[in-house]
Amino acid sequence: MNEHISTESEKAKNSFISRYTSKWHSHTGENDIQVGIFSYHVWSTLGWHDIKQRYRRSVLGPFWFTLSTLILVGVLGILYSELLNQNIEDYLPYLGIGLVLWQYISTCINEGSNTFISYGYIMKQARMPITTHVMRVVWRNFIILLHSLPVVIILMLAFGHNVTLKFLWVIPGLTIIFLNTIWISIVLSILCTRFRDILPIVTNIIQVAFFFTPIMWSKELLKDRAWAADINPFHHMIEVVRAPILGADIEPLSWIFSCALTVIGFIFAHFLMVKCRDRVPYWL
Template identity: 40%
Template sequence: MSAPAPEVEQSALPVSDSQTYRRAFKDLREGLSQRELWLSLGWQDIKQRYRRSVLGPFWITIATGIQASAIGLLYSVLLDQPLREQLPHVTVGLIVWGLIQASIIEGSEVFIANEGLIKQLPSALSVHVYRLVWRQILFFAHNLLIYVIVFFAFSIWRDVHWTIIFAIPAFVLLVLNAMWVSIVFGIFATRYRDIAPILNSMTLMLFVLTPVMWSTKALENQGGQVADRARIVEIVPTFHFLEIVRAPLLGEDQHAYHWYIVGAFTVVGWIVAIFALKKYRARVPYWV
């Protein structure tokens, strides 16, 4: 009579880590270590967009500068605000909004747009997120040239003090939020293709509600019910992200609660992003 076959120990069975937090963090680390790849790809994206153009990426700066000048002049007249205050307000608002908008719209398509690379290139999924954010940082840097011109043309340097350094951690927070937004929206928009057009419409609505072109200060100066209604903008999340960058760059008073709200969004957003990477990272190549 043959002896019974030995039982296979449970610990000897292979265990997949494709849906573990360890694998999610590993993906982020591996993507960061492949910085030569996404730094190069991000720069190539800009060069490809402005191929055969004489001014190249500086068309970004020119287009933003013209838009800021036109909107600043118009709203200066409509709101009866000094051009010296309104134009810098609009300029910095458009520069920062460009990064916020790209994080939402392009972030929702980050994996769909890189379908070929995801299926053929053995790299971390986060590489495509880093590439997108790096590209937007380059756009932001080009547009900062407009701020420098406005800074001296309208003598903003007289109002700015040492608190301008808070614009640096504020920008870091914007980048961190751009990353988790791209991860979360990118994953779910890849699975559900209706999310991308919904986000496009939502971003347009947020642009109207966020004081990019107009100023809450102008409404508050009118007093009465108009001043009270201006506080409604506090419920718009993008207002707080915009304010932590714009206030120090223009030498305006800063309020701590803007930082608290942005900090809370950053923490909660990254928790959701890590969970999304843990749960759905391995499925993205099949969804694209």
């Protein structure tokens, strides 16, 4: 009986591997995103390799990024809490979480825009879903986020804040941010490969967007102009993670906006992938 169950299990496993291998070698623009995302054993390994190579022979490794963030948060927190007349115990965690999340989003967008150009040599030599290269970039930056965010949370606890049950909403919040950075990187990587002038435009937009996003300042300071934050997609992406960490209620608008952005974004990314995927190698 056990041998029969084992045989059936082995057949199911081999059948799954066979179907997956078939998709890996016969992917098209229709299923490139799906196959690329589920090829986690590829992009997760490549992402870890990038982290190791970037911080090779370094004592602190990727924690240099965390240390730089803490220094930046400390300096800006003390400065702007005085300039904006904010309580530093509340302002420093608010600023720290916002900065860490913004650095993840902005880095994914900037590096994601250049993904196909950077890994063109691989795309010309190996047939694999081009989404895999995007996932590699997003994943390695997500790793940095995951070891930087806890440090800021510890800083928050040191200032007397408590972690509540609302903290559990961080998990779906991080998932939403992760998914959004995937489709944004896919879209921009295709467009920037075709039109190289878009790359510096994206870089400049991200620099300007930082000052229009409630990171160093809060939405409440806008008063009757709060609509400026409500139409900012980066604000909602940050808020679905920052609010539960700080123990605050997430505005329903932030969840609706972020989820809608994810769905619409992947639809648009799929459309571009179907139309342009086979042309990308010729644009490199």
